[in-house]
Amino acid sequence: MTAEASAPIGLPGGPYDPPHARVLSLAAAKWVSQPLSVLTSLGVADVLAEGPLPVAEIASAVGAHAPALHRCLRATASVGVFEELADGRFGLTPMADCLRKDTPTPIRNWVLMLTEGPMWDSFGRLLDTVRTGRPAFEAAHGMPLFEHLDKNVAFRSVYESAMGELTSELAAELAPTLDFGAYGTLVDLGGGDGELLGTLLAHAPGSSGVLVERPHVIDLARERLDRLGVADRVRLVAGDATEDVPAGGDAYLIKNMLHCFDDATALTVLRKVREAGGDGARLFVIEAVVPPGNGFHWAKLIDIEMLADNDGRERGEDEWRDLLRRAGFALERVLPATPPQSVLIARPAEST
Known part of the structure; x- marks a missing residue:
């Protein structure tokens, strides 16, 4: 990787x-x-x-x-x-x-998301956050980021497109590297337009999938999964990926969602996954992992975006290990992937 x-x-x-x-x-x-x-x-x-x-x-x-x-x-x-x-x-x-709309590795919407409008404005109030601990986005806009996304359709489109832009590169890297064909059912929580799940299933012809996303994203996912040739193997669930966790999955995927939440909220989500998956399901968490030391790492800067925009944060490996342990998982290994991502692979912890 x-x-x-x-x-x-x-x-x-x-x-x-x-x-x-x-x-x-x-x-x-x-x-x-x-x-x-x-x-x-x-x-x-x-x-x-x-x-x-x-x-x-x-x-x-x-x-x-x-x-x-x-x-x-x-x-x-x-x-x-x-x-x-x-x-x-x-x-x-x-x-x-990379700024072209049809380039293989687009970052156009990432640039627009970070440098225009709401998320640019929040950085002008970062001092408020450091003094109070509350997200600067709320001070700048009078509401939390995700509430603003619900009301501002144009910015929501840029935000959601940005979240998906680097997924194709990551998915193409993970699909042949990890044997997802070993899992009968892959459940992708908050899987966007289905690029990750669809690519993994394309490399695992004997597996099926479940994708949980907000209702307005489901139609986009249906189109993407159809283009990837796996739509007939995916069940689409319109709902809240932090609440509606389907039971019975053999592997659960959570990409770039938990870093949007504080520890208490992330722990609640992980516990729901642990309950839904039972004692046999693997968990794959895809996030940036903060390394120790003074060296440069994207996770240390993405963490400031989380600080400014919502109650989330980036976490180091020990912090992830502890959070997963409290949710009933044991962290098996951490694999570096397409920067700035890593894949944290966890199994259900044995009961004591």
């Missing part, structure tokens, strides 16, 4: 930059993130899919002011996103290619 990246993030600087310049490069990250957000929102990468173009043509295609667009392109080109050619045209780089 893929190892985690270890390089720091921030604006590029030479190894001999003085400390104050390195700190400034971190504080000034918005000088990159916001031009990147603008270019992503305008769909510039899609316009350049066939090759480099002059700024005037790009601006005409996306409905932008050419001189202002040039400045944003130049800024992002300086950090490797987009490229300015000698003749003044701009083109895609491998990083910019």
Whole structure:
């Protein structure tokens, strides 16, 4: 499986930059993130899919002011996103290619989710969170994140699309690596549009699946599972994945859901899974796992998103082990996967 990246993030600087310049490069990250957000929102990468173009043509295609667009392109080109050619045209780089809508590894909606609107606004109130312990999102918007998603359909679409964008890469990695064909029924709790479950089942032709998702996502899942050729082997359950846990599964999948909750709520969900699965079901929890030490790891930064936006948090391996133990599971192993994810594999603990 893929190892985690270890390089720091921030604006590029030479190894001999003085400390104050390195700190400034971190504080000034918005000088990159916001031009990147603008270019992503305008769909510039899609316009350049066939090759480099002059700024005037790009601006005409996306409905932008050419001189202002040039400045944003130049800024992002300086950090490797987009490229300015000698003749003044701009083109895609491998990083910019990830911003296209139809690229194999899209992150377009991730960029928009993090840099536009509600989740960007919450970071302006992070000091409130550090003082009070309450999510900054509530201070900025007057309601919890998931309530806001229920009311803001446009942002909900971006959020849900972002959650699914990296799933295909992860699913393609896990399917041949772990023998999910050993489990007759796979239950995916909060499985989105079914990309993960469907890919696993495509590699396990003798298995069936159950996907639990909110009602408005079920139709998307039905379409995805049909395209993957496994719809006839999946039972779709419209409900709350934290409450409606189907019994009788041989393996339960929980991807990027438990980090949205505090320990008490996550423990409640895990106990429901333990009860539903009985003494024979395996549990696969897919989350970022915080390592010890001072080294860079995405989980340490994703944890700040959780701090700002809801009551959730990222957890270290020992914290996961303890949480699973309290729910009646024993952690067997932790496998690194597509960054920033890991797979925590647990079995029902023996009764004492």
